[in-house]
Amino acid sequence: MDRGKEVINNSNDDVNVDLSCAMEGNASLGGNSFDGISKKTWAELTSEDIMGMKFEDAEAAWKFYNSYAREIGFSVRRDDKRVVDGCILSQRFVCAAEGHRSQKYLNRENRQRPPRRLTRFDCHATLRVKYDKTLKKLVVVDFVAEHTHELAPTPNSMFMKSHRALSEADKALVPVRQNVKVKRRDLVKDFVDSEKRDLVKDGDEETILDFMESKIEDDPGYFYEYTVDEEKHLDNLFWADSRSRADYCCFGDVLVFDSTCKINIYNKSLIIFVGVNNHHQTIVFACVLLADETTESYEWTLKTFLKAMNGKIPNSVITDGDIAMAKSIQKVFLGCQHRLCSWHLSRNASANVKIDGFVEEFNKCMNLEGTPQEFELAWMEMLARYNLSEHEWINQIYGKRKHWAEAYLRGQFFAGMRSTQRCKSQNAYCNRYLKVKDNFIEFIHDFELALSRSRSREAREDFESMVTQPVVEDHLxxxxxxxxxxxxxxxxxxxxxxxxxxxxxxxxxxxxxxxxxxxxxxxxxxxxxxxxxxxxxxxxxxxxxxxxxxxxxxxxxxxxxxxxxxxxxxxxxxxxxxxxxTKHARSGIELNNLSSTMQISPEFACTIRYAELTNMCNRLCYLGSKSLEGFQQAIVGIHKLVESLESVQTSSVSKDQVGERSTTPPQSWNFVREPIHDPSIIQTKGDPSNKRLKTNDEVKKRNCGHCNKAGHTRRTCSILLSQKLGAIPSHMGQLSSDEETVFIPPSNEPEHNNDDERMEASV
Structure with missing residues (x-):
């Protein structure tokens, strides 16, 4: 957001300064008339402009300084004040970074964990007001604008303590919402289902392609490409927004991806291209839905990826070892160092070589940080120790050692990664938002929701790194x-x-x-x-x-x-x-044709305006409910305002205004394209669900929790059931498996796939 918010001058000198209305996009000083600062931005306000400003009370002065701080990029707190007979004669507001942390917290003995990062840097920025007996108002008598620390960008103000407090109106709504017993999802479920049906009435694939084409209007850096099969069914779909493409410009030196995630109604493989940012967090570069996992599909994917990223080839790439994927990388990513996932290798070693202690020895060879000669020596010693010189899998994996042995990969930048676990974790994170029965448009919407929340965490880390400093120890x-x-x-x-x-x-x-x-x-x-x-x-x-x-x-x-x-x-x-x-890893990056600024769509702009108006109306309702006179005044004012807005609505519609929801796509979605059919539900060679396949060694053998015998569980244990029903005579002794079966009542516990849990109990 631009910090240059326009300061609006109010002609009423006797109204309190209320800066709760100083919203992003329409910052207002409200209240008193301040000569000489009309049409100035917050950043343009000088000491001369602010000195002498008058406020009805200390709360009004606080709101002004807090709003000023939000736009400039710092947090504030209340400092010393002088009160006589309940009247505030002077009050000082300071930057939250004022002062120093007390030495007693820095010099603690027997510290169990590292000290928290510093948030105070002896900043002298301040605003002080003093009561003027003649004017009977608080007047600004001291203002310091300079800071001793780095200021945070305006969008990060939501992370600052003084800018995230609940308003009185919001607090008043809490008990009201708690008393409402009907859940919101129950109120809107039918509406949402109807909207979903209307949205895809022309076909799921047409809707998603129209949606992606419309995204380009709002985000010029948005990129997508697709293929169709011989029957004109949507085959493969690739997409990346401008933020992801810009991230790749900064952090695209290492690329990680696999294809084990399949959360959509068509069972297509979802490949998420991920990397690591300057906060060591996983970031998404691009996504693709693949109809199959052949070499041709992977080649198309990688070529499209390079096209989206202006031809920039990553220095290193890490995959799970898929053969078709490896061939495509070698053909498309020329000169790129390909590394195989260490986790998959260790797992395969455990499945192929059933010898105690071998996996640990194999991992030592794989992670040996020595020379290739030292690796070869350690490898030969391992083969001799376990007599594996003729083992087929051992010889096969040895032939690929330059793609997984640390001794051969030393000096190649992998950002500290050796496996595709970042892909696994990103898939697991996205699975919290994605649903198996999602069609394309639902899938993309849910995925973008997951991505936006992931980026919110990144913004939080940006803020923390920008406004805090570590406690420096004496060593170096x-x-x-x-x-x-x-x-x-x-x-x-x-x-x-x-x-x-x-x-x-x-x-x-x-x-x-x-x-x-x-x-x-x-x-x-x-x-x-x-x-x-x-x-x-x-x-x-x-x-x-x-x-x-x-x-x-x-x-x-x-x-x-x-x-x-x-x-x-x-x-x-x-x-x-x-x-x-570093903190400034994104600075100085040439984005070429990518959009360097995020464009706000008309729909999103409407949502922002609606949220801001709702926030203001909460305060209006809160104040109007305090008295009968206020209630009547609010009702009259609301009716007049509604009539005025209705006349404006009918007379003209702004370019970016979104009216009532339509059951048909916007006019801008009507693109000329050859008709495409919905994809067929396919079966790929990957996992059929979000659960990976396990080796026999990984499958845990389950025994009954009551009798500790195999073949059944506590839920189907005949002994426990008979004890509950009192059906076991004392002379029967042990039960045999060929005796009469009895009916087991259905349980409320979730079903499992294990055959032994479907067995009937015998008595």
């Missing part, structure tokens, strides 16, 4: 302070892990090659057999280490930090700070 304090101000909150934690490792390293030898080039040999305390080589160029301030941790993770390793100490560097060189992990 200058480095910690520098990186605390540079890295995001999550990235700083990762950096501190390497910083902590530095304490066990020391420079054992230094060789000087010329005046500026130094080569340092690093050794580890109590482990002299370990050594690393760090090359440092003092002229260009560049460092490289033989461990290749910086190249693989993007964070300077402990060996490099040990060299920085020896070289007497006060700050870590800029060449050793990877921008994608």
């Amino acid at each position: 304090k200058s480095y910690r302070a520098q990186m605390g101000a540079t890295y995001t909150k999550s990235s700083y934690v990762e950096f501190c892990k390497e910083l902590k490792k530095e304490q066990s390293f020391f420079v054992a030898e230094t060789q000087r090659h010329g005046e500026h080039h130094h080569i340092h040999t690093i050794s580890e305390f109590l482990h002299p057999e370990h050594s690393w080589t760090v090359s440092y160029d003092a002229l260009e301030k560049k460092a490289t280490c033989s461990c290749l941790v910086f190249e693989g993770t993007g964070f300077p390793c402990g060996h490099m930090i040990a060299v920085f100490k020896v070289e007497q560097l006060r700050d870590i060189p800029a060449s050793c700070i990877k921008k994608r992990w």
